[in-house]
Amino acid sequence: MTYIPRDLGNIVQKALREMPVVVITGMRQTGKSTFLLNEPFLKKRPYFSFDEFVYLESAKKQPEFFLTQGELITIDEAQKCPEIFPVIKKIVDKDRTPGRFLLSGSANFLLLKHITESLAGRAVYFNMSPMSRRELNLKTEEEPFLIKFFKTQEIDKVSVSETLKDEDVIIGGLPPVALVLSDRKIWFKGYEQTYLERDLRQLSQIVNLIPFRHLLGLLALRTGTILSLSELARDAKLSVATASRYLSLLEASFIVRRIQPYLKSRSSRLIKSPKTYISDSGLACYLAGVDSLEREPLRGAFFENYVAQNLLSIIESRWQEARLYYWHIQGRYEVDFVIEAQNKCIAIEVKAGEKWEERELAGLKSFLNNTENCIAGIVGYNGNNIVKLGKKLSAIPLSVLLS
Secondary structure, three states: OOOOOOOOHHHHHHHHOOOOEEEEEOOOOOOHHHHHHHOHHHOOOOEEEOOOHHHHHHHHHOHHHHHOOOOOEEEEOHHHOOOHHHHHHHHHHHOOOOOOEEEEEOOOHHHOOOOOOOOOOOEEEEEOOOOOHHHHOOOOOOOOHHHHHHHHOOOOOOEOOOOOOHHHHHHOOOHHHHHHOOOHHHHHHHHHHHHHHHHHHHHOOOOOHHHHHHHHHHHHHOOOEEOOHHHHHHHHOOOHHHHHHHHHHHHHOOOEEEEOEOOOOHHHHHOOOOEEEEOOHHHHHHHOOOOOOOOOOOHHHHHHHHHHHHHHHHHHHHOOOOEEEEEEEOOOEEEEEEEEEOOEEEEEEEOOOOOOOHHHHHHHHHHHHHOOOEEEEEEEEOOOEOEEEEOOEEEEEHHHHOO
């Protein structure tokens, strides 16, 4: 199968020219190994995967010897061998050659208790999301629409033929499903089993997987909602402490992503409750037991999940100075997404259909009126036309918004 370039390639290549350690993380099966083996600028680097027993044992027993076999080295699934991290620090402190180590793993090294060395000041971290709409459509050479719009706020009033299909949301962006497999349910079942029975046990000792599996299903059914840990724990029949620990494991393995609220005080953003999303909309639909979005009550939530993962992919790979938030005033107004960069922001409301009611724009209008640094409000809808709705307010097809 022909390799499909990833948006993350440009920033990783730049980082390897500047930093001694570059780390790529992300949920399993997002294409990290394929990226490491097929990106043209990485092909000449010696590659080792700790999924291979012989390399893992060698690194555990003689980490310094293993890490000094060449000037440059790429290590996949690096989290499986915590012994290498203090040694990498030691080597880098003696010689800060840019690009010396390229590490990858399906867990967030910074959240793993058995990895005590964060490589602070020596490493830069990047997350590889599931394949975005841009990547699947082979558009990575083009600048993302959102970045261009943020710079100029100019849009062409053109009609587009492509809309976001229900199937796009149900399939999601994990390469084995999005590119190859026809029976997604069989693949996702295997993915869930592998995660629960192998990956999870490497992160933490969980004796009874049934409550954890139940919590995962509940999170899928609540994707895009503001997290209430006490309610989640109650419905999962777990203590708040256990539910919090399970949620941390899901974050450490990138199955769940949190988006913080947008508030005028930056420090208070860490205090208010976040929204949670499953990292891939296809996985979210599978975990929620949803096979079709036709007449599905949660159709809007799964569309929002799909938009969230695409926005995160664009921001994390092409727009590192930007941050993604949501806005909510309890009982009054809400905006699905706020993107902030350079002390300016744009607000985005997601609509899964072609139409909306005027009252559904109240949140966007309130945010525009009360946020001085908001340069534009966008209704991202599943239609064909780009239309100006008023001063600083536009309706833009989701297929364009995520291009």
